[in-house]
Amino acid sequence: MLNIDNLIIAFDNGLRTLLAPAYSARPHPDAGVASSELGADEKHLAAALMRVNHSGEICAQALYQGQALTARNPEARAVLDQAAAEETDHLAWTARRIDELGGRVSLLNPLWYAGSFALGAATGLLGDKWNLGFLAETERQVEGHLAGQLDRLPPQDEKSRAVLEQMKDDEARHARTAIEHGAAELPAPVKLAMKLGSRVMTRTSFWI
Numbered sequence: 712m713l714n715i716d717n718l719i720i721a722f723d724n725g726l727r728t729l730l731a732p733a734y735s736a737r738p739h740p741d742a743g744v745a746s747s748e749l750g751a752d753e754k755h756l757a758a759a760l761m762r763v764n765h766s767g768e769i770c771a772q773a774l775y776q777g778q779a780l781t782a783r784n785p786e787a788r789a790v791l792d793q794a795a796a797e798e799t800d801h802l803a804w805t806a807r808r809i810d811e812l813g814g815r816v817s818l819l820n821p822l823w824y825a826g827s828f829a830l831g832a833a834t835g836l837l838g839d840k841w842n843l844g845f846l847a848e849t850e851r852q853v854e855g856h857l858a859g860q861l862d863r864l865p866p867q868d869e870k871s872r873a874v875l876e877q878m879k880d881d882e883a884r885h886a887r888t889a890i891e892h893g894a895a896e897l898p899a900p901v902k903l904a905m906k907l908g909s910r911v912m913t914r915t916s917f918w919i
């Protein structure tokens with residue numbers, strides 16, 4: 712239930728997501744991949760793409776935190792917590808890759824976090840089948856987005872590719888788990904609104 716303790720914990724989680732480095736519980740997917748020579752333009756492009764994906768993971772953290780805050784049934788919460796832990800891995804992987812490419816994370820991450828948190832908390836209030844439905848649709852859209860990102864990466868950037876491929880597998884699994892736990896299919900206009908909303912984030916984070 713929503714109470715002041717949970718709000719304080721959520722606020723603390725938010726600050727940590729934005730300010731402290733994330734640690735991965737799993738090995739980084741590109742750990743065994745040799746880094747290849749990239750030109751300055753290619754590095755710049757790869758860093759910008761990874762910045763977008765990092766911002767996406769900031770949003771994922773916030774959505775999950777928001778949803779877990781208002782989700783009612785303990786089983787739904789457990790599903791959300793497990794997926795959220797893997798999103799922390801994604802955050803660590805993308806952050807390290809941005810660093811290696813000489814880039815920086817988006818300056819707008821606090822804004823993406825706040826917006827996604829509010830959205831997650833609101834969805835959680837609608838009840839678990841919609842909460843999980845929103846989660847499943849988000850994960851499906853992220854999976855599609857990552858497929859597009861894999862096409863745009865410089866072909867020889869095998870390290871970023873290894874990271875994105877593992878993330879894509881994880882997101883697909885998160886969607887399946889949500890469906891297995893009773894996710895409702897969202898109405899088409901809601902799906903479209905989600906697509907348009909995430910487009911604002913992905914286009915802006917590419918530059919800022």
Ligand SMILES: [Fe+2]
Pocket residue numbers: 768771797798801878882
């Ligand atoms: Fe993720």
Ligand SMILES: [Fe+2]
Pocket residue numbers: 771794798850881882885
């Ligand atoms: Fe996910």
